[in-house]
Amino acid sequence: MEMNVDNAKQLLAQHEQELHQAQAAQSQTLKQDPITAVTSAPNGTASDVTSAPTATANGASAPAPAQAGLAAPAAPATQAAAPITYSAQSSVKAPVTSVNGRMQLINEEQKFNSSEFAPHLDSWGLADAGFGYDLCAVLGSQSTGKSTLLNKLFGTNFDVMSESARQQTTKGIWMCKGLKMNVLVMDVEGTDGRERGEDQDFERKSALFSMASAEVLIVNLWEHQVGLYQGANMGLLKTVFEVNLGLFQSSKAKTAGAKDKTLLLFVIRDHIGQTPLENLSATIMADLTKIWFSLSKPEGLEDSNITDFFDFMFTTLPHKILQPAEFDRAVDTLRNRFVDPKDPNFVFKTEYHKRIPADGLPHYLESIWEQVMTNKDLDLPTQQELLAQFRCDEIANAAFSHFATSIKDFRKHIEGGSILDTLGADMALHRTTALSKFDRDASRYHQDVYKRKRLDLLDKLNGSLSPFFLGQLKNLHRHMLSSFKKNVLERMRSELNYDFGQVVTSEKQSALGKFTAAAQAVLLAETDWTIDEEVAQLDTEIQAISDTMRVEETKKMVAQIERIFKKNIAEPIEMALNKPEPDMWDKVLSAFRSTLEQAEATYLRKAKSFNCTEEENEAALLALRRKSWLSLRAKVDEQTADSVIAAKLRNNFEDRFRYDDAGVPRVWKPEDDIDSAFRKARDETLSLIPLYAKISPTDPALAVELPSTSDDPSHQTSVDRGEEEPFDFASTLTVFTETRKIDISNRFRKEADALYVEAKRSTVSSIAQIPLWMYGVMVVLGWNEFMAVISSPIYFTFLLLLIASAYVVWRLNLQGPLVSVVKAVGREVHRLADDQLRSHFSQPVPAPAVLQDQRAAPKESKVEEIELTEKS
Numbered sequence: 001m002e003m004n005v006d007n008a009k010q011l012l013a014q015h016e017q018e019l020h021q022a023q024a025a026q027s028q029t030l031k032q033d034p035i036t037a038v039t040s041a042p043n044g045t046a047s048d049v050t051s052a053p054t055a056t057a058n059g060a061s062a063p064a065p066a067q068a069g070l071a072a073p074a075a076p077a078t079q080a081a082a083p084i085t086y087s088a089q090s091s092v093k094a095p096v097t098s099v100n101g102r103m104q105l106i107n108e109e110q111k112f113n114s115s116e117f118a119p120h121l122d123s124w125g126l127a128d129a130g131f132g133y134d135l136c137a138v139l140g141s142q143s144t145g146k147s148t149l150l151n152k153l154f155g156t157n158f159d160v161m162s163e164s165a166r167q168q169t170t171k172g173i174w175m176c177k178g179l180k181m182n183v184l185v186m187d188v189e190g191t192d193g194r195e196r197g198e199d200q201d202f203e204r205k206s207a208l209f210s211m212a213s214a215e216v217l218i219v220n221l222w223e224h225q226v227g228l229y230q231g232a233n234m235g236l237l238k239t240v241f242e243v244n245l246g247l248f249q250s251s252k253a254k255t256a257g258a259k260d261k262t263l264l265l266f267v268i269r270d271h272i273g274q275t276p277l278e279n280l281s282a283t284i285m286a287d288l289t290k291i292w293f294s295l296s297k298p299e300g301l302e303d304s305n306i307t308d309f310f311d312f313m314f315t316t317l318p319h320k321i322l323q324p325a326e327f328d329r330a331v332d333t334l335r336n337r338f339v340d341p342k343d344p345n346f347v348f349k350t351e352y353h354k355r356i357p358a359d360g361l362p363h364y365l366e367s368i369w370e371q372v373m374t375n376k377d378l379d380l381p382t383q384q385e386l387l388a389q390f391r392c393d394e395i396a397n398a399a400f401s402h403f404a405t406s407i408k409d410f411r412k413h414i415e416g417g418s419i420l421d422t423l424g425a426d427m428a429l430h431r432t433t434a435l436s437k438f439d440r441d442a443s444r445y446h447q448d449v450y451k452r453k454r455l456d457l458l459d460k461l462n463g464s465l466s467p468f469f470l471g472q473l474k475n476l477h478r479h480m481l482s483s484f485k486k487n488v489l490e491r492m493r494s495e496l497n498y499d500f501g502q503v504v505t506s507e508k509q510s511a512l513g514k515f516t517a518a519a520q521a522v523l524l525a526e527t528d529w530t531i532d533e534e535v536a537q538l539d540t541e542i543q544a545i546s547d548t549m550r551v552e553e554t555k556k557m558v559a560q561i562e563r564i565f566k567k568n569i570a571e572p573i574e575m576a577l578n579k580p581e582p583d584m585w586d587k588v589l590s591a592f593r594s595t596l597e598q599a600e601a602t603y604l605r606k607a608k609s610f611n612c613t614e615e616e617n618e619a620a621l622l623a624l625r626r627k628s629w630l631s632l633r634a635k636v637d638e639q640t641a642d643s644v645i646a647a648k649l650r651n652n653f654e655d656r657f658r659y660d661d662a663g664v665p666r667v668w669k670p671e672d673d674i675d676s677a678f679r680k681a682r683d684e685t686l687s688l689i690p691l692y693a694k695i696s697p698t699d700p701a702l703a704v705e706l707p708s709t710s711d712d713p714s715h716q717t718s719v720d721r722g723e724e725e726p727f728d729f730a731s732t733l734t735v736f737t738e739t740r741k742i743d744i745s746n747r748f749r750k751e752a753d754a755l756y757v758e759a760k761r762s763t764v765s766s767i768a769q770i771p772l773w774m775y776g777v778m779v780v781l782g783w784n785e786f787m788a789v790i791s792s793p794i795y796f797t798f799l800l801l802l803i804a805s806a807y808v809v810w811r812l813n814l815q816g817p818l819v820s821v822v823k824a825v826g827r828e829v830h831r832l833a834d835d836q837l838r839s840h841f842s843q844p845v846p847a848p849a850v851l852q853d854q855r856a857a858p859k860e861s862k863v864e865e866i867e868l869t870e871k872s
Ligand SMILES: Nc1nc2c(ncn2[C@@H]2O[C@H](COP(=O)(O)OP(=O)(O)OP(=O)(O)O)[C@@H](O)[C@H]2O)c(=O)[nH]1
Pocket: 048, 141, 142, 143, 144, 145, 146, 147, 148, 149, 159, 160, 161, 162, 163, 164, 167, 168, 169, 170, 171, 188, 189, 190, 191, 269, 270, 317, 318, 319, 320, 321
């Protein structure tokens, strides 16, 4: 260890020369014990091209632990018989997963070898070891002598690289049991290897796996790597620390409050002794502390220190080739830390143990590997990827900004409610242009990144086009709804005998078809856009509109049926009520029934084309019955209004009182029994009032029974049907209330009394006659005048002329025209006289003095004249 640096360089050069010579011998290398294999060359250079006898299964020829410098505490009895074979230090890798006791735990394809692990544990005699085993792993750059160190330390037989090849030897993760010690050793593929190039995926995963599963993690590095960032695997450690903390430590720290500790044993190789171990370890610690603080730590562990999770040990090993003896001694000393619990630096402290029984180890390690494999945080990009990300983003942004400008015009049209016929094709064109621009420039970069970024760009493009797609659908939707409504109304107006259901169905189909076609035209490929929801929504809304229209149409139809009903029922009711007979209501009700039946049949016939549901029909029919009944009641009310019923009763009374049984008008004579005739007619008429008072047929079969609104399951339904007032059927049967009956009968009695008095009077007037003596008085008093006319020829002539004219008028039936002429003449005379009188009384009579003043002041007199005229 205290070798001079110049000496060391000299020896190294010498060693290079000898390497070629050694190759030949290496090819003939026999299997040897790796622990005893290292012998010093006579000139002091190291040579590992030494052979050892193959260990036999029973271990007879295997080196004794003392010889190997190994302590094997508490090795199970089966251990001695373990089939450990020491393989040759060959650079040729066997493509097998299990070689001579060692096994490939995880292969190059990152597959965990679960099937072989348990049998191996068994063959190593560890299946029943419980907690009596330890697990350590090695981590470090490729070809830094990791396998060599492990073989020497634990007596394992991991592959060691040929001196001359300088290429990766260990691939994946290998496991082997330490010779005569219950230590499972994992040889991990070297980091920073040229074989994997920039792909740091496996090294991150394997490092994390080792850190999470091993109690002791040997970090192997050359002395000259100390202080370097990549060389000393600081970048790798940073990532692995971070993920380890988040993935495996945070939950444990939170739940149990305890932190799972791991020992990091830094083995500094080829230590030539110029820099003391303290300085080297201080440098490493400083680097580690620095990266620890730069980590993003999970919640709750922000203030944690690196020492909360890791313990650190540092050791150096001399140059294996230049100082083989020192190297071997140092390895022996180091081994002691692994096997001797009394050693102050004993590494397998209980606190590092993961407390997993050996038989559960296969499952435990497999689940850790699974967790590691599924962890996304390890997928950090390589430089190539970083560049690709950067450039692809730039190219995508450029393509997108051009795309954004070209689609700007769509916005105002779509937001303005227009439907763009070529929108689908235009959107596809702009999107393709942007993508091909991106493809042209970005496809040269890292393919995974390019593909990912292309998808991102596609998403972004689709995201920008999506509002236009949705806007177009919205506009189409609105347009289709309004055109559907318009078309249905148009057809209902223009087609004479339209079938509403058929009109609505055909228009709906046409609207949905047009919408689907137009929507599909804007549906772009490579999007998650769908139109199904919009089509379904349009369907529902069209249905809602057609339902509303149907309700309107139904109302119109019902109103029309009601009108016809009213017209048809009016005459039979009038006729029946005008002839008050005991079966008057029978006639009314049978007319009601037949008319209602007709109305219902008409409704049902028309409702068929409306696609009305059974429930709707039932409700509509009920409403129709109620309304028809109310129409009947209205007609009855009209026919029994005060004046009408009074007239009816009077007529009835007159028919009985004024006419005899043969229908001939009666002329009352004094000897007639007016009183009893009057009483009979009056009582018979009065008996009609109770008949009119209640709608009750003599034939119970004709009685009508309708449910009242209070019987409806929900009063709301009748309100919905447009029946504003509650319908109480029982009350509609009563035409006259008791008070009204009394009122009507009183009024009638008065009228009847008047007719009685009149009849009585007519008897008196027919009795009155001119007494005979009056004729004598008239002859006595008028004799002189008669004689004067007879005796005077002029008067007599006038008398004769008068008689002759009267005869002519009578004969020619000219009385009417004569009366008219006389009346017209009379009117004319009356008018002329009237005008004359008016003009006479309106003339002013001025005094002479006033007249003189008038001449002097004509203006004033004019004013007065006007005033006088106004007064008059
Ligand atoms: N200078 C020097 N060379 C060594 C030392 N130990 C081993 N070597 C040589 O380094 C080369 C690589 O050894 P390996 O043990 O295969 O190294 P490794 O790290 O396991 O290699 P990989 O598994 O491929 O990563 C071999 O030729 C060894 O002889 C050492 O301490 N110093």
